[in-house]
Amino acid sequence: MFSKRVILKTLHTAKKYNTPYSTKPSYIHKIGDQPLKYITIGRLLEQTAQKFGERKAVVSVHQNQFLTFSELLHKADKLAASFRLLNLEKNDRLGIWAPNLVEWYVTKMACARAGLIGVCLNPVSEAPEIQYCVNKTGIKALVCADKFKHYDYYESLLTIVPEMEKCDPGKIKSTQVPSLKTVIIMGDKNKCGTYNFHEILDLATSNDVANVQKLQDYISPDDGCSLHFTSGTTGKPKAALTNHFKMVNTGFITGKRLDLSHKHHTLCVQVPLFHIFGTIVGFMVALNHASTIVLPSNAYQPSKTLDAIKNEKCTVIYGTPTMFTDLIETQEKRKDAISAEAVLIGGAPIAPYLMEQISKTLNVSRVHSAYGLTECSGIMFESVPTSHLKHVHEHIEVKVVDESGCVVPFGTPGELCVRSYSNMLGYWNDEEKTKEMIGTDGWLKTGDLFILEEDGSGKVAGRIKDMIIRGGENISPKEIEEFLVTHPSVVEVQIIGTPHQRLGEEVCACVRLKPQSNLTLDDIATFCKAKLAYFKIPTRMEIFDNFPRTLSGKIQKFKLREMLAEKSCED
Template sequence: MFAKSTTLKTIKTTIKCALYSTKPSYIHKLGDQPLKYITIGQLLQETASKFGDRKAVISVHQNEFLTFSELLQKADKLAAAFKNLNLEKGDRLGLWVPNMVEWYVTKMASARAGLITVCLNPVFEAPEIEYCVNKTGIKALVCADEFKHHDYYESLLTIAPELENCDPGKLKSTKVPSLKTVIRIGEENKRGTYNFGEILDRANSSEVANIAKLQHMISPDDGCSLYFTSVLFPSHSVKYLFHESFQGTTGKPKVALTTHFKLVNSAFFTGKRLQLSSKHHKLCAQVPLFHIYGTVVGIMAALNHASTIVLPTNGYQPSKTLDAIKNEKCTVIYGTPTMYTDLIQIQEKRTDPIAAEIAVIGGAPVTPYLIQQISETLNVTKVHPMYGITECSGAVFESVPTESETNHAPVEYVEDHFEVKVINESGGVVPFGTAGELCVKSYSTMVGYWEDEEKTNEILGRDGWLKTGDQFILEEDGSGRVVGRLKDVIIRGGQNIFPKEIEEFLVTHPNILDVQVIGTPHTRLGEEVCACITIKPQSHLTLEDIATFCKGKLAYFKIPSRMEIFDNFPKTVSGKIQKFKLKEILSEKNL
């Protein structure tokens, strides 16, 4: 009787598991709060009216800060100056500035004036800026004076030599015909440009007052920002930028258009999940503001929840980030996995007393081992991973507070007001727990790629589903995890191998600092597994060491058959490691 009962129970369990495994991986996450139908300009005014005396931004490297009231006043003065310079609603304003107070002011002024901000990487060189200006039809450009020994004015003269012989606002350039006005952030006046400080006083008081009256003419559904996706250019050598053989993310970058409504709400729900409204938080933003991470999770989330953005430096310097966390008593840290790896290395030597509450980590996949190191070395209460893409205006999956209070890897759950599904190569929805391509449908999905209907239709269907290009596993409780990029899958002798699994294991080796796994060509197998590794100081590592470490823990076909040691990995300015460049380097090495 006992045996029979046990057998029946086993059969029922087997049937239940079989039924469960066939459930399609689709989740619709309803929100417990409605979406907000307001513009960025209206949000700024709302926050300033409630928290006017609270600091909106502290720029440590500039020794400067602005309260929310001061931010609104400066934004309206600059917005009035833009109008005075004949910039009209829908015109594109290029923002080519590193992390400075002026970035925040300009972004808010652009929104209050009804302009579309084109967020530009501050390390772009002249040919890249020329492409960006012409691609989006930038009419006015706000740029810094210098950054990382880069003279912005001299760069502009190489693509618009006419600038040196024209009056400010009167540029007529052969190479960049749309560009009329250049505004520089710097003390010295340069021929053909306006000075940022002086232009703030260009408009009279009535013109400034009119900006508030114009807000009802700007719709939440109007475009407000353009982001160059991935911000990847094909080579360290700029001469390859326009080579016809480069396509997709390693060729000319696409430009995603988003609206006030999308940015405001994406930032609100991200900040809500972070519980930013629970107290006055100070957010240490070591990530670049031009990136969707810096804009939405940083600037816009802070604006929604009246938090203070702290800018340690104009560019990434981990030691100064730690100084800012300590001296400004930052409660939240923003960074990529690479940035946190650097912070940990320095903090292990410094052991300064820092006590931020939350470490937000995004921009690239993160390993459980790194999460544990962040918690222990940086002394944070919660590690808060998130997954998002530019085309969705920010986060898609994010940790929940109750999951972030241990040293183990927190689980990421789908954001409010999102639909997600995982599909196979044929477009069919795969069962829960099965890897496939993640697709997203939500209020935050981009309008489309700027003036590129073909590329828009490749990723965004008429039914509203956006294909992310990421290999993903979705669970029935709404949690999920990235397995890797579709294009990053290694096919070795017919076996599909996901690099992330191997990376998460190898990084636990005591001598390994960071690791990137890529596929390299192999005559017989098609591809072999190559581990690109950075090692800890005074360490030594061989391929045999790697094989021994993996034996009995990874299937034989996943164990790297090739190893390359790097001093540093090639990265974007936002800290993302560029695997395609690693492949280029190894390809050249094999020639």
Template sequence: MLKRVSVSYSPKCFHYYVKCRHFSTKLSYKHNLGEEPLRHITVGTLLKETAWKFGDRKAVISKHQNKSLTFAEALVEADKLAAGFRTLGLKKNDRVGLWAPNLVEWYITKLACARSGLIMVGLNPAYQPPEMEYCINKVGIKAIVCADKFKNADFYEKLITIAPELEKSDPGKLRSNKVPSLETVITTSENKKIGVFNFGEVLDLATENSIRNIQKYQKYITADDPCNLQFTSGTTGKPKAALTSHFTMVNNSFYIGKRNELNLKHHTICLQVPFFHAFGTVISVMAALNHGSTLVLPTDGYNPDKSLDAIVEEKCTVIHGTPTMYVDLVHKQEERKENISPEIAVSGGALCAPHLFKKMLNVLNVKKVKSVYGLTETTAVVFHSLVTENEEKAVSTVGHVGEHLEVKVIDKEGNLVPCGSAGELCIRGYCNMLGYWEDEEKTKEMMGQDKWLKTGDQFVLEEDGYGKVVGRLKEMIIRGGENIFPKEIEEFLNTHPDILETYVIGLPHERLGEEVCACIRVKPGSNVTSENIVNFCKGKLSHFKIPSKIHIVDEFPKTTSGKIQKFKLKQIFD
């Protein structure tokens, strides 16, 4: 028999109890249960479903190649290439490096890896031989699919620098001391080169029987199998390789596409970002695959003139880009004044200032500007704009927490901070990576046994589930005991009529510890001086936030995905 137990509180204790209960409801923790269930399917199964639903619809249009593929054709080509991979001896979970700019062949290879159970490794086409050697050895790449040329780079020549044995090898038989795992090189070049297969040759290896075997093989690939290795952007040093599964890629991209309204109609997306980056791979390629959207590739790299051409010619309804790309696109549209009216502009890859958001609305004539925020280690996106949100939320936050995800903001001791207070953002959910490739120590540093992943971002979580990035914890400037977050100063300086973009760094100072340095890019023909900038700040920024050093630059050191490498700015101006 249960006994009723009565508990009494003194007035003081009761007041404390009520206060704690009230306070706990406003701590920085959110769990978005989601409206639709997660899907336990592979990327290969998703491709088949999309080809069945939208077979005749264009999947990708490559303007610079004068090529295009429907979703039905994409499935056929992916299965042919997958069969060719199998004929070359590639087996489940072997790593295939994809080292190319935005090409139709990149798109096919990505899907072929998924259909054959291989792990695709996205490689930056700007990588130089030492960087490529590091990446190949880091994850044990067995085969590389590479472009012919990109800008001034010859990929074949770079590979010979890494593995000179290639020039004396038969295709598929490479044996190199410097990169022992690499056996096969496949090039998109139409010219025959020693030691490598041409892309078309591998497609031609497929037979009706080997293609049927690929189709039958799908039941042996599970949603929980590894699918993708994504190197971190390298903004702070050597990149790490984050391993994600079919499950995380299919679902994260589904919800991204849903928030970006790809499910509401057939959208045509002008893709300015590179395929190899998480933005290109997941937010663009995979989201479009989920919802039957068409990707338009203006050029193999990035060119704002070509982007504007593509928006006009293909009547693009959606634009994907980083803030730096939108700065250039807005400036180009101000010059050309094209008759365009895209519906949605999606910004990600770096923080976007409210001032730039407003210019995107007004100059690019878009109806909505949407933010996405996430990390390579979270497959792609954690916070993103809701379908129904006002302009204030769109321009002042990074969006609302994604479906089926938990987020919290903690202090240095690991305690939850109140909503509206800054702390480190942590994430738990299906989107988190499986781990860094063969790097248990680094994995544990970022993701504990409780599966909470620490982002390293100084973040503010509001009660309504919206979030704001204050800055990177490692980028915080401590000047004479004052904590300064560069983002605040950057956003203010970007409102100056002659400034295109700004990045703020901390430089060593003998007395203060650190001083504030602003690196700015100005409009062509502007006569902006350091004195102008300081006067612009006076009375609007606290004295300790006003930059004591100002450098005007022609361009910023950045990754191919558009992220500014602040550590290089420090090396230049320190």
């Protein structure tokens, strides 16, 4: 079945990763024990409100507010009715540009009930980035916060929509963002050329709200409903379009794997809501399993998160590896009496060492790690309660292929490809990039170097584009990162390939150190000796106070490369 070259490579890999040699191809179709749900987000909200109307849907600690599921449905329908009165029609794009607020949840549900496509925007995006996003997706209306950190959203918008200051609300005519007609701001004060969010809620009559309820018969689970921009770790973001069906079922299966079905759970969501981790893994898990979402703060703050876990008695904690690294440091100082049942960690690769620290320091019985993509509506692999290994989700096909597109044996690294109900509909207004990502056969190329096992478990071995080639040897940065983070002086580490005249690339360790730690390149070499092959040992080290990140906590390696390149030029 396989060539001699592939068999030899497989034997080498099996020895390297201590996995059994296999002659079976890396392909799995995980058939579910329950059928997928053919339902819209709006109908799912209705069902949850009917069964658990008095249960809290969301608690915003920093706003001192909460909404029950009945209140969430009522407010979403009022806002959806108002959107329609503002001439927003089915499939129009509405941008949400705000931090973690109750209004975010209401707006997202209102989009679903009105048949609109909600565009999730990073709350710390600057004006040129918002201009790009508005024009890329043709946003017709924008709902935004008033202020956040140092951001004044109105003043920022005026730099790209100066016409707004002198026009009537809903009648914007802009040369820089021609599609944008309406801006709605969440603050207490009215701003020229905009609507006030809280006043808009009261714009619709009871008849208007009744019409929204009738509208649900004309919204299909197959309709596009959400646009998420790729995280920008590798450059210009693209907008992935997903539909009701994909979002509902990803939320259902993720929550099922988390074992949320048997009782009421309270989910501490410290990840940003605009991110797919917040929107689908947050909202859609909660709606499917009638769970309460707790928002500790408008942006990630580990001390506020610990307060919320303790005071709101959160049973599940969401976060990225970076967030949990900070949370552990804070908890080690505070030693609060907390006892959540489970953790769901995703958004970036996680080292086994960190999983052990989470379990020990945060006093949780289950640490679930997850793997997924924006382009696949969130999570595809998630660990099970009985194992820390990530196993493929139900109703998903996966395979691992080599550079020629041929399936490799189990246990052999290659590019992970996915074919499932959860694959995006495509990149908005970018047919060429969509075709590069998804073939005519429906297989989506993840770009991740992955090792799939016969039992359905798998692990990321790195990004294919991150692969370092040193003197002809292929090096996976992730393997070195997972080892170096166990050094007692290291908080975080990123391995980057930097140019080398003779070898092509050299291995550079970018490290964040613990306070009062002194670590040298010789120390790293000594630590790695006899543990890593000589060609994997870093020959360059750079110390950082902080790494460049996206708001969701992902480290932007392309920016690290740029910083190292600039430093090399200066030297």
